[in-house]
Amino acid sequence: MALGKNLPKQQLIPTEKAEGSSHGSKKRKTPASKKKTVKVTKKTPVVEKGNAIESEELVIENSGNRIASITTKRYLSKAEYQRRQELKKKFDGQLSQMRSSRIQVVTFQLGTEEYALQIAKTKEVVVTPSISKLPHTPDHIRGVANVRGQSVVAVDLMMKFGLSVDDAEIPSFMVVMKNDFYQIGLLVDQVPVAQTIEGEKVESASNMFMDTTSDETYIMGLIKLGDRTIFLLDIDELVEGDKVSLSPEAQLV
Secondary structure, eight states: OOTTTTSOHHHHSOOHHHHHHHHTSOOOOOOOOOOOOEEEEEEEEEEOTTOSEEEEEEEEEETTEEEEEEEEEEEEOHHHHHHHHHHHHHHHHHHHHHTTSEEEEEEEEETTEEEEEEGGGEEEEEEOOOEEOOTTOOTTEEEEEEETTEEEEEEEHHHHTTSOOOOSSOOSEEEEEEOSSOEEEEEESSOOEEEEEEGGGEEEOHHHHTTSSOSOTTEEEEEEETTEEEEEEOHHHHTTTTOOOOOTTOOOO
16 A cells, blocks of 8 residues: 555655644744844044054944954054154163263063163162052052152053053062152062173163063163073163152152
C-alpha cells in the first residue's frame, strides 16, 4: 500500500488555516527589525583640556549612540611649537656649557628607569611627611606637606609619568625643590643618590621630543654611563603644567 494513499489531502499538506485552528489563535507576524546605522563624524580641531596640543578626532556612532572615538592626528598649536623651539634652544645652550665641566646631580629610580635632577636646584631630601589632600587637583598631586614650617606641594612622579595608577601608598621619600617662584616636593620610592657626572656624558634629548606631540618636554638630556641611561629632568618644565600656586611663605597650621 502506498504511503498516505487513503489519507485526506488536508492531513498530508496542512494549510495555514489548519495550523491556526489547531492552536486556537491566529499566526503572529514577526515585527520588522530596526535598521542599525553606523555614523562616523570627524571633529577637527579639538584642543585638549589643559594642553596646548590640538587633535583631530573620529567619532563613531551606532543608531545615535556614541560607541568609540579615535584620535587620528595630533599636532601642535603655533604658540606651543614656538615655545618648544625656545625651550630646545635653552636646553642645548645649557648642555653645551656642561660639556666642559663636571655637574652634580641627584639620581633616583622610578620603575625600571633612572632619573636625575641638578643638585643646584635641590634643597633637601626628607622622609615623606604627612600630606593633606588638595581638592580639585590631578591625581599625581598628592597634596600639601609641612616641611620645616613651609608648605610644599607633593607631586608623585610615578603617577605623573604614567608608571603607576595605584594611589594606595605614598612614596617614602621627598626631594624638595625650591626657587623664587615655587617650592615643590617630588615623591620617590627609593633614596636618591648624589653623583658627580662628566658633562660630556650628557647628550641632548631635544630632538626626541621637541618636534613631536609628546608631552615629555621636561627631559633636557640623557646621561650615558656605560650601559646605563639616566633621564636628566628640568624641574621648571616638569612643574610647568601643574600650576599649583602656593606662596613660599605660606604656613600650614
